[in-house]
Each structure stands twice: as C-alpha cells, then as structure tokens.
Amino acid sequence: MIHRLFTIFVFLLNTVLFSHPTYTVVVDPGHGGVAKEPMSVYGDKYDTITQSYLEKYKQGTEHGSHTEREIVLGLAREVQKVLKLTETEEGFEKFTEYLKKFSSSKSFPRIVLNGHLTRNSSFELDPQSEDVNAPYRLYDFPNPKTSERTKGRLSYINSLKPHLVLSLHLNPAGKGQVGGMAAVLTPGYATFKILKDISDGKKKPKAFLNSPWSDWLVFAGGWSKLENAMTDAWIYFHGYWADKSGKKADLSKFEGYRQNMVTWRYADKRGWENLLKANSQGPYSKSHAGFRAEGSFWEREQSKKEIWRREGGREGFGGDNHYVTSELMRFVQYGVREQLQNKKGEYPEMGPIQKPYISTYSLPTYTNAICAFIEIGYINRKRDIKILTEHKKETAISLAVGIYSLFVGLEMKKPKMMPVIPKGKPVNWERYGKYFEEAESP
Structure with missing residues (x-):
C-alpha cells in the first residue's frame, strides 16, 4: 500500500514538473x-x-x-x-x-x-x-x-x-x-593554446596582451599577469606549474590531472596512471613540445560547445x-x-x-x-x-x-x-x- 501511494506521488510530481x-x-x-x-x-x-x-x-x-x-x-x-x-x-x-x-x-x-x-x-x-x-x-x-x-x-x-x-x-x-x-x-582551449605557444616561442606576448583575457589573476607574487597566465596554461595542459620564464614545468608543484579527479565521461580510461612512464609524447608529457591534446577530455575542450560556453x-x-x-x-x-x-x-x-x-x-x-x-x-x-x-x-x-x-x-x-x-x-x-x-x- 505504501509503495503504491509513493508511486502515485512520484507520477503526480512528474506530471506537474514536466507538463511545462x-x-x-x-x-x-x-x-x-x-x-x-x-x-x-x-x-x-x-x-x-x-x-x-x-x-x-x-x-x-x-x-x-x-x-x-x-x-x-x-x-x-x-x-x-x-x-x-x-x-x-x-x-x-x-x-x-x-x-x-x-x-x-x-x-x-x-x-x-x-x-x-x-x-x-x-x-x-x-x-x-x-x-x-x-x-x-x-x-x-x-x-x-x-x-x-x-x-x-x-x-x-x-x-x-x-x-x-x-x-x-x-x-x-x-x-x-x-x-x-x-x-x-x-577561458577555453584556444586561449590556453595561445599562452602555450607564447611559452614555446611560437607566438609573441602581444597575442595574449592584446586579448580581452590579458587582465589575468596574479596568484604568484612578483610575477606579471602574463607570467601567471602562462603558468596557468601549464597547469591546464600538464598539471604542473611552470617556472617564472614559462619555458618548462616546475616538477615540485603538481596540481594533478584534474579531469581525472571527477566522475564523468571525459575522464581518461581506467589505468591511465600506467601511461605516465612513457610521458615524452602525449597528454601526460611534461614539456610543451611533447604534449598532445589526446583523449575524450581534450576532444571536449576543443568542441564548439565549449567555445560557446567559454x-x-x-x-x-x-x-x-x-x-x-x-x-x-x-x-x-x-x-x-x-x-x-x-x-x-x-x-x-x-x-x-x-x-x-x-x-x-x-x-x-x-x-x-x-x-x-x-x-x-x-x-x-x-x-x-x-x-x-x-x-x-x-x-x-x-x-x-x-x-x-x-x-x-x-x-x-x-x-x-x-x-x-x-x-x-x-x-x-x-x-x-x-x-x-x-x-x-x-
């Protein structure tokens, strides 16, 4: 009897909620x-x-x-x-x-x-x-x-x-x-890619400094907004901070692969930790030159819907x-x-x-x-x-x-x-x- 009443209650609730x-x-x-x-x-x-x-x-x-x-x-x-x-x-x-x-x-x-x-x-x-x-x-x-x-x-x-x-x-x-x-x-992938390219010498700083994203949060004291933004780009792509030059990862400061700290469809496949040993190329590389935006999370990041969102x-x-x-x-x-x-x-x-x-x-x-x-x-x-x-x-x-x-x-x-x-x-x-x-x- 109680189960039947609960079923009726749920039906009525759904009727109210979903009729509009x-x-x-x-x-x-x-x-x-x-x-x-x-x-x-x-x-x-x-x-x-x-x-x-x-x-x-x-x-x-x-x-x-x-x-x-x-x-x-x-x-x-x-x-x-x-x-x-x-x-x-x-x-x-x-x-x-x-x-x-x-x-x-x-x-x-x-x-x-x-x-x-x-x-x-x-x-x-x-x-x-x-x-x-x-x-x-x-x-x-x-x-x-x-x-x-x-x-x-x-x-x-x-x-x-x-x-x-x-x-x-x-x-x-x-x-x-x-x-x-x-x-x-x-921001979305495109802005972080600009910062990555600046760190890698492929773009001039003005590519970022002339953008609407240039007023970046300064969280590392004594660093410029550009230096803070480049470090955030390293965290976004690699999980690690960069040094002040933005040229390489600071392996003493690890923020984690955050897409894998969440239960969702964009996490890397089970056992992804085992791939870290072969990290010179791919999504777990510790260098910009070796990094590859591979996997469902990076596909998601480059999608039109993420561009619309961010x-x-x-x-x-x-x-x-x-x-x-x-x-x-x-x-x-x-x-x-x-x-x-x-x-x-x-x-x-x-x-x-x-x-x-x-x-x-x-x-x-x-x-x-x-x-x-x-x-x-x-x-x-x-x-x-x-x-x-x-x-x-x-x-x-x-x-x-x-x-x-x-x-x-x-x-x-x-x-x-x-x-x-x-x-x-x-x-x-x-x-x-x-x-x-x-x-x-x-």
Missing part, C-alpha cells in the same frame, strides 16, 4: 568545509598518482563575525525557495508577482526551474563526522575505511545534468577596493559563462534597487560590477553546465554585507528572476536614473542539444 518546459538549476553556495590539519586527512584535490591530497581545503574568507560559507549558504537557500515556486501553479502565480517588479509584460511563459543545492549545511553544523570535509570537497576522494571513490561536488553537479549552475562566493576587499561584485571566468559571446569574451554571470549581476543591481527604493523613488547605494577574475577555476571548466560564478560581495565592506544579510530575500528574488530570464527572456522596465539594466535576453539553449546531459559517466 523544465530546466535544471544548481545553486552552489561556495566552500562549506574547513582548512584543517593534517592535509593528508582533510585536504582536497585527491591525486591517485601520489595517493594524497594536493592542497588544503579552501574554506573561504572571513571578517569579524562574518564567514563567506554562512552568508552564501543563507542566500542560496533563499534563491532555492524562490525557484521552488515555479514547480506549482499557485507558486508560479506568486513568482509572476516578482516578475512584474522587473517587467511591464502582461503575461509570462510558464516554465519550471528545478533547483538543487550542492550543500545545505557547513562543517560547524555537522561536527559528528570524522571527515568534516567529506560533504564539501570539489573533487572525488577515497573513503578512508573502504578506499571506494566518493563523488565530490563537481561529480555531484554533473550527475544532476543541470543547464545552469549558480555558484556564490565572497571576496576580501583590498585597500581602495570599494566593494561590489565580479564574474569569475576561465569564448566569445555577448560580453565580447568568456562565452555564455560570462554572459549569464554578468546578466545575473545586472539583475541583482537592478532588482535590489527597484525593490528597496523609497517613496521619493531614490535607490539604495550599491557597489559596482567589477572587472572579472580570470584563472583556471574548476567549476566553469569541469562541468558541462553554463556556469554563473559570482563573487557577489566583499566580506569586509559593510554596504555589501548589509545587502546580502538584511536584504537577502530581495537579492534572491533578483537572482531567481534573472535565472528565469536566461531561459525565456524578459522585457525589462527601464526606470529613469536606474544605473544598471539587464539585457533580458535568453541564452541560446537549443544549440547545445543534449550537451548538459552528457557529462555524467555512461
């Missing part, structure tokens, strides 16, 4: 774990070659009583609540009232935004676990008792086959930094990843102001949209979904934190309405003196076909 166009959205509140010692137990980025974690868990930024992990978790939960409204007719009526704050349209296409959270907790709330970082790691890792492979966050996201991932983070502001928000981007596009570079990130930031800038304006029509002050952060970030690379990776505020700027804590509902509504617009479009109201107005244009989802369903292992 349905899109899967993953909301990823960044971090969640703790940078705890020893790294051999609590680290991330598990490498099957050395059978060890290659880095400490990145627990995120903190300032005073505020932590990145808790602020973005609170916001992510609010976004999920608003997305869930689209699953029922009654809920969509309420969602429509939110849409009317942004658009003068009289009717709105009915869709379902099937939302998922990558985490609903943080390590402080789950102290009984022996491995406090187990629910929060990005990459796969072995169960310490059984040695069986456990899926990390990237593998979990790919298993959900999402169309869109919204990853929420905070930054610490440096001296003179006024706050605001910024996109986080990783290169070119409406923002001029960064592909659909850049567009969706910028568009959602514009929706927050617009929506928070519109919802919180006073009786005189005056808008609250907000920090600006900053230039993107560019490096070899994992989430935009190792998921097939279009990825909106947002540093949505600066933890040590009171104005940003006030909006994200005291007005997280208005922020969440703005993000959810922006997500809706990315799927069907939205004709925006254009109030006078509104400094930022979203474009309201949807992504060309049709050209991707079933790409979002293909990342999971066959």
Whole structure:
C-alpha cells in the first residue's frame, strides 16, 4: 500500500514538473568545509598518482563575525525557495508577482526551474563526522575505511545534468577596493593554446596582451599577469606549474590531472596512471613540445560547445559563462534597487560590477553546465554585507528572476536614473542539444 501511494506521488510530481518546459538549476553556495590539519586527512584535490591530497581545503574568507560559507549558504537557500515556486501553479502565480517588479509584460511563459543545492549545511553544523570535509570537497576522494571513490561536488553537479549552475562566493576587499561584485571566468582551449605557444616561442606576448583575457589573476607574487597566465596554461595542459620564464614545468608543484579527479565521461580510461612512464609524447608529457591534446577530455575542450560556453559571446569574451554571470549581476543591481527604493523613488547605494577574475577555476571548466560564478560581495565592506544579510530575500528574488530570464527572456522596465539594466535576453539553449546531459559517466 505504501509503495503504491509513493508511486502515485512520484507520477503526480512528474506530471506537474514536466507538463511545462523544465530546466535544471544548481545553486552552489561556495566552500562549506574547513582548512584543517593534517592535509593528508582533510585536504582536497585527491591525486591517485601520489595517493594524497594536493592542497588544503579552501574554506573561504572571513571578517569579524562574518564567514563567506554562512552568508552564501543563507542566500542560496533563499534563491532555492524562490525557484521552488515555479514547480506549482499557485507558486508560479506568486513568482509572476516578482516578475512584474522587473517587467511591464502582461503575461509570462510558464516554465519550471528545478533547483538543487550542492550543500545545505557547513562543517560547524555537522561536527559528528570524522571527515568534516567529506560533504564539501570539489573533487572525488577515497573513503578512508573502504578506499571506494566518493563523488565530490563537481561529480555531484554533473550527475544532476543541470543547464545552469549558480555558484556564490565572497571576496576580501583590498585597500581602495570599494566593494561590489565580479564574474569569475576561465577561458577555453584556444586561449590556453595561445599562452602555450607564447611559452614555446611560437607566438609573441602581444597575442595574449592584446586579448580581452590579458587582465589575468596574479596568484604568484612578483610575477606579471602574463607570467601567471602562462603558468596557468601549464597547469591546464600538464598539471604542473611552470617556472617564472614559462619555458618548462616546475616538477615540485603538481596540481594533478584534474579531469581525472571527477566522475564523468571525459575522464581518461581506467589505468591511465600506467601511461605516465612513457610521458615524452602525449597528454601526460611534461614539456610543451611533447604534449598532445589526446583523449575524450581534450576532444571536449576543443568542441564548439565549449567555445560557446567559454569564448566569445555577448560580453565580447568568456562565452555564455560570462554572459549569464554578468546578466545575473545586472539583475541583482537592478532588482535590489527597484525593490528597496523609497517613496521619493531614490535607490539604495550599491557597489559596482567589477572587472572579472580570470584563472583556471574548476567549476566553469569541469562541468558541462553554463556556469554563473559570482563573487557577489566583499566580506569586509559593510554596504555589501548589509545587502546580502538584511536584504537577502530581495537579492534572491533578483537572482531567481534573472535565472528565469536566461531561459525565456524578459522585457525589462527601464526606470529613469536606474544605473544598471539587464539585457533580458535568453541564452541560446537549443544549440547545445543534449550537451548538459552528457557529462555524467555512461
């Protein structure tokens, strides 16, 4: 009897969800774990070659009583609540009232935004676990008792086959930094190939310095943006850092073959570790001259769909990843102001949209979904934190309405003196076909 009732419930749920166009959205509140010692137990980025974690868990930024992990978790939960409204007719009526704050349209296409959270907790709330970082790691890792492979966050996201991932983070502001928000981007194969060719003497530095990607994140102190970018290209192709000259691998700094740290169809074939001994030529070569972009991951990286995701596009570079990130930031800038304006029509002050952060970030690379990776505020700027804590509902509504617009479009109201107005244009989802369903292992 119970089984029959459950079957009926599932049937009715599917009838509600799938009688309208349905899109899967993953909301990823960044971090969640703790940078705890020893790294051999609590680290991330598990490498099957050395059978060890290659880095400490990145627990995120903190300032005073505020932590990145808790602020973005609170916001992510609010976004999920608003997305869930689209699953029922009654809920969509309420969602429509939110849409009317942004658009003068009289009717709105009915869709379902099937939302998922990558985490609903943080390590402080789950102290009984022996491995406090187990629910929060990005990459796969072995169960310490059984040695069986456990899926990390990237593998979990790919298993959900999402169309869109919204990853929420905070930054610490440096001296003179006024706050605001910024996109986080990783380029496609073509840009890394330019950097590889510069390292190899086949291209001049201007090939990169004259590109829109030239404002690269400086993570190696005392190195130029070009030197940091060339090192990231070595990490992307070889798994190793480069020396400062960018001419050869620094074998003391290994980041791992990250495509093989994820459970998905683009991982190399089982036993790939045995091929490392013959590494002078091929995908595991430690030199640019010997490197060959061979295997399913590198085929994927050079495909049209990855070009669409990560290169070119409406923002001029960064592909659909850049567009969706910028568009959602514009929706927050617009929506928070519109919802919180006073009786005189005056808008609250907000920090600006900053230039993107560019490096070899994992989430935009190792998921097939279009990825909106947002540093949505600066933890040590009171104005940003006030909006994200005291007005997280208005922020969440703005993000959810922006997500809706990315799927069907939205004709925006254009109030006078509104400094930022979203474009309201949807992504060309049709050209991707079933790409979002293909990342999971066959």
